[in-house]
Amino acid sequence: MQTIYFDYNATTTLDLEVREVMMPFLGDVWGNPSSVHRIGRAARSALDDCRYRLAELWRCKPSEMVFTSGGTESNNLAIFGTARLLKPRGRHLITSAVEHPAALHAFDQLERLEGFEVTRLAVDAHGRVELQALMDATRPDTTLVSVMAANNEVGTLQPIAEIGAWCRERGIRFHTDAVQAFGKLPFSGMDAFHADLVSVCAHKFHGPKGAGALFIRSPLQPIPILVGGGHENERRAGTENLSAIAGLVEAFARFVPSPVFSEQQLRPMVLELSRAVQSLPGVTVRGDPTLGLSNTLAFTVAGCDSMALLAGLDLEGICASSGSACSAGSLEPSHVLRAMGVSEAESNALVRFSLGRKSTAEEVSLVIDALPSVLRQIRGG
Ligand SMILES: Cc1ncc(COP(=O)(O)O)c(C=O)c1O
Incomplete structure (x- = not known):
């Protein structure tokens, strides 16, 4: 059958040519990018190349990205990290009722355990957030809005540019989970999302699983959710998974600018x-x-x-x-x-x-x- x-x-599926690009990092280039010796430096140089290449594709600074383990971690870092950073300024957060659980459950936890108040915006019959609902929900102590770009279950697109513009005018940080948008919608650079934080996940566009990234518009510095070493400019501790990162970048180059x-x-x-x-x-x-x-x-x-x-x-x-x-x-x-x-x-x-x-x-x-x-x-x- x-x-x-x-x-x-x-x-x-993992694209075969993407897999080829990953292979050296499962073989010859096996060093720890943080080691100072030549084997480590070879890995560091490859990691830097990946970051610069992705920054060119994203049209952003190389310092405006953190490599993560996927969409879940990117959403968690964006939401926990930004809400906690801005807590002294306000405890009100806004999201929508149709987000992926990797965002929704982060908000649930902030509300349940950390004293935040969360508004979950209602949607219309097609699953679309209405801008008016966002406007009505916004308060002086709102610090973060998170609305996905494209819904994974029903495919509905959200008015991200309008939401981003609304937030920017008020100094509110805006995160979008764009995991389902990459490779499916035209992409001209991260600015097109009008967001401060954008979540990316490689296996949705023929890259490897367990590979993702978060765009973080400078100078925002979300509080890390993984602590330990000073990797990723002190924003995400843990020895970098170079094969996954190389796969993410290659898949992005191949499959996102031309979806x-x-x-x-x-x-x-x-x-x-x-x-x-x-x-x-x-x-x-x-x-x-x-x-x-x-x-x-x-x-x-x-x-x-x-x-x-x-x-x-x-x-x-x-x-x-x-x-x-x-x-x-x-x-x-x-x-x-x-x-x-x-x-x-x-x-x-x-x-x-x-x-x-x-x-x-x-x-x-x-x-x-x-x-x-x-x-x-x-x-x-
Ligand atoms: C919209 C959206 N966000 C986040 C994720 C989480 O990605 P991952 O499970 O690869 O971490 C997914 C995966 O289904 C998704 O569709």
């Missing part, structure tokens, strides 16, 4: 899928497939639950997801759909197809052909 991978928002998720290729396929699923009984498309990420289609199936749907699709060789990979295996209703006003039962019946560079029209047809019988079997059983 053919396997159809429609789960590119969860992760992507590897081609809208021209993917949007028509997603729209065809969308039309087909909408014609099935009880199916509702969530988010807006004409305006959101061009590779993502999310829908709910009344009377079914996500786990049964994913298992049924898997039996047909179709790899899909129920939203964020973190909730795969659990029956938690999608917090994103709940925030969009979807009932609890239907929030438990989410299927997300996310297509990518190897997706074909033939695969789309096979999925469209398989879906009716998958739904019949679940409903009949």
Whole structure:
């Protein structure tokens, strides 16, 4: 049976040429970049090259980045580090109700354990934050706003430039989790996000897992969440994972400035899928497939639950997801759909197809052909 991978928002394959660029750092260049001897210096020089190359791509200073272990750590560093730094100025933080758990849970913890007050902005039926809601929520003691660029579950894009402009005018720091945007939306440099902090995660654009970065606009210095040595300009302790960093930078260069998720290729396929699923009984498309990420289609199936749907699709060789990979295996209703006003039962019946560079029209047809019988079997059983 053919396997159809429609789960590119969860992760992507490691590109073979990116892997080649990583290999020397799993072999000959094995030194610790902090060692003063020649073996260490060879590693340091490679690390510096990576940083300068990425800074050119980001159009920022080399000092405006911290290499991390991925999207989760980047979000944690941005949110904990900035909230704690600015606590003497204010304890009010703003985020949205549809963020990835790597952001939401950081805010939960700041509220529960550290005396912060958090406003979680409501969203409209498509999952979009309304600017007016942000304006109404802003207070004199607001220090940090964090709103994602593109939603991982339903693909909705947020009005990041407007949010950034609002924050900048008021001296409020703005973080965006742009993990799902890189490689999917045009990229001209970090300034385009109008943010002080931007989270990046390599495995979403054919780089290695466990590799990420955080853009930090100078002179902001979030308080480190990992302490120890003085790595990354005192901002993130721990011996650098050079192969991961080299992979991140290579994947960024290859797949972000000219997005590897081609809208021209993917949007028509997603729209065809969308039309087909909408014609099935009880199916509702969530988010807006004409305006959101061009590779993502999310829908709910009344009377079914996500786990049964994913298992049924898997039996047909179709790899899909129920939203964020973190909730795969659990029956938690999608917090994103709940925030969009979807009932609890239907929030438990989410299927997300996310297509990518190897997706074909033939695969789309096979999925469209398989879906009716998958739904019949679940409903009949
Ligand atoms: C929007 C978003 N933010 C953060 C993350 C976390 O990335 P990682 O699990 O690689 O740390 C993900 C991964 O699914 C994501 O989609």
